Amino acid sequence: MVMERTLIILKPDAVERKLVGEIITRFEKKNFNIIDLKMMKISKEKAEEHYLHIKEMPFFNDMIDYMTGGPVVVAVLEGENAIQSVRNMMGKTSCFESSPGTIRGDFGAHRFKNLIHASDSLESFNKELKRFFDI
Secondary structure (H helix, E strand, O other), rough: OOOEEEEEEOOOHHHHOOOHHHHHHHHHHHHEEEEEEEEEOHHHHHHHHHHHHHHHOOOOOHHHHHHHOOOOOOOOOEEEEEEHHHHHOOOOOOOHHOOOOHHHHHHHHHHHOOOEOOOOOOOHHHHHHHHOOOO
């Protein structure tokens, strides 16, 4: 059994659409432990740092506006193979390609307003933990 931690961000559309409880419940039912959790507003600088890997994409500025346009919920989850398990539960980046039963497949309705972010590796988790929890 490999116990891992991962970071999730419930994006502004998840908060606005009142899906926070529903999404967190899915992780709890999958036996993940919530290690830390907070609601916050992401600064433009933090959003730009977080999405630096898509800076050249035509939708970069729209993504920054979206991520800074409302509150988000950031959490650290812990569980067996947390990084891959959480990503499997999220579904594909595009909700239109995500399978039913995944968070994005069940609740997504927009190409990049896709409800949730999760760390894609241990390296990403460590960077994101410092970025969003000021550790």
